[in-house]
Amino acid sequence: MIRSMNQATSEHLKWKASEGIFDLRDAVSSLIASYMTPKLICNLKPGTQAELIDYFKAFNIDWFRSPFAPSTWKIIYKVLKARREAMQVIKDALKKRKESRENHGDFLDTLLEDMEKEDSIYDEASVINLLLVIGVVSKDTTSVATALMVNLLSKNPNVIAELKREHDAILQKREDKEAGLSWEEYKYNMTFTNMVINESLRLSNLGSILFRKALKDVEIKGDYMGKLYMSTGYTIPAGWIVAVAPSVVHYNSEIYENPLEFNPWRWEGKDLRSVTKTLMVFGGGTRQCVGADFARLQMTVFLHHLVTTYDFSVVQECEMTRTPLPCFTKDLLINISPKSPK
Numbered sequence: 001m002i003r004s005m006n007q008a009t010s011e012h013l014k015w016k017a018s019e020g021i022f023d024l025r026d027a028v029s030s031l032i033a034s035y036m037t038p039k040l041i042c043n044l045k046p047g048t049q050a051e052l053i054d055y056f057k058a059f060n061i062d063w064f065r066s067p068f069a070p071s072t073w074k075i076i077y078k079v080l081k082a083r084r085e086a087m088q089v090i091k092d093a094l095k096k097r098k099e100s101r102e103n104h105g106d107f108l109d110t111l112l113e114d115m116e117k118e119d120s121i122y123d124e125a126s127v128i129n130l131l132l133v134i135g136v137v138s139k140d141t142t143s144v145a146t147a148l149m150v151n152l153l154s155k156n157p158n159v160i161a162e163l164k165r166e167h168d169a170i171l172q173k174r175e176d177k178e179a180g181l182s183w184e185e186y187k188y189n190m191t192f193t194n195m196v197i198n199e200s201l202r203l204s205n206l207g208s209i210l211f212r213k214a215l216k217d218v219e220i221k222g223d224y225m226g227k228l229y230m231s232t233g234y235t236i237p238a239g240w241i242v243a244v245a246p247s248v249v250h251y252n253s254e255i256y257e258n259p260l261e262f263n264p265w266r267w268e269g270k271d272l273r274s275v276t277k278t279l280m281v282f283g284g285g286t287r288q289c290v291g292a293d294f295a296r297l298q299m300t301v302f303l304h305h306l307v308t309t310y311d312f313s314v315v316q317e318c319e320m321t322r323t324p325l326p327c328f329t330k331d332l333l334i335n336i337s338p339k340s341p342k
């Protein structure tokens with residue numbers, strides 16, 4: 001995966017550098033769709049694959065933007081049409097794959113293999129849905145997170161400078177200068193990058209609300225969170241649905257000093273890749289986001305290319321609403337140009 005991400009990100013940024021001002025979220029969304037789609041189903045004809053990429057791109061969460069504007073209905077129509085057409089392409093591919101019984105090593109193969117097991121939780125409808133969901137969610141979430149991160153970076157030149165130091169050191173150590181970012185570099189040489197990603201995910205709060213059902217009565221003790229929150233205890237009765245708002249934790253000044261400040265250094269010496277009770281950007285408990293590692297990796301690859309190869313400037317900052325899903329009302333527009341030689 002890292003090789004595909006690396007190549008697609010490098011090529012997209014090169015292309016964008018020659019284009020002038022561009023919408024960063026849209027660019028990241030396109031680049032993810034371009035390498036993710038063949039990983040889901042790899043043997044589509046080139047024309048059909050291009051169509052599926054377009055359907056994935058058109059089936060997005062933008063229709064949340066302005067519920068009362070007439071244009072919203074047009075967007076909803078386009079989104080539903082894209083969904084129907086994407087599902088048809090996936091359905092045809094699944095039918096052909098089942099008939100041919102060929103093995104292509106893509107995600108469709110994995111799901112079909114699982115579907116044939118006796119105790120499988122999958123049937124054809126859920127396989128089609130899952131392929132569609134992964135195709136859409138992978139690009140929509142990661143592109144928003146990347147745009148918000150770059151928006152924050154643009155206002156913090158000291159953070160960009162530290163990132164450059166970390167990534168230039170990686171380039172200097174790399175023996176094969178033609179090789180892209182390696183898994184080892186990602187895992188062992190990117191402490192500050194992970195601090196930046198954690199901090200920007202904490203401030204971005206993309207998972208606005210998580211739902212959990214109490215399977216039995218849950219007693220909340222009065223002193224459970226210290227006297228700041230409650231003095232007496234209470235019980236959440238079995239069967240109740242609880243809405244958890246991670247932002248309450250992420251913006252708590254008892255946990256994060258100056259919580260609204262973008263300060264990656266606050267993560268120094270802390271566990272950087274786990275979900276904890278104080279960092280729930282990818283959910284909490286045993287059932288968390290399945291794409292967390294993917295998103296972190298793609299954000300890292302993007303940063304690597306951005307800070308090692310380009311200078312960038314923000315032409316328009318992004319703005320967003322939370323209704324409650326985070327939606328951009330203004331996209332992040334940036335300009336990138338190849339770094340001037342030192």
Ligand code: HEM
Nearest residue numbers: 138141145206207210281282283284287288289290291295
């Ligand atoms: C920065 C990017 C992302 C953020 C902030 C994010 C956040 C979340 C959150 C908060 C949840 C709910 C977890 C819970 O209930 O505890 C979730 C679930 C999920 N995410 Fe993500 N996500 C991101 C990227 C992705 C990507 C890239 C994929 C797919 C490749 C993905 C697929 C999913 C799926 C399928 C679920 C449902 C898991 C389940 O219920 O079993 N997410 N995500």
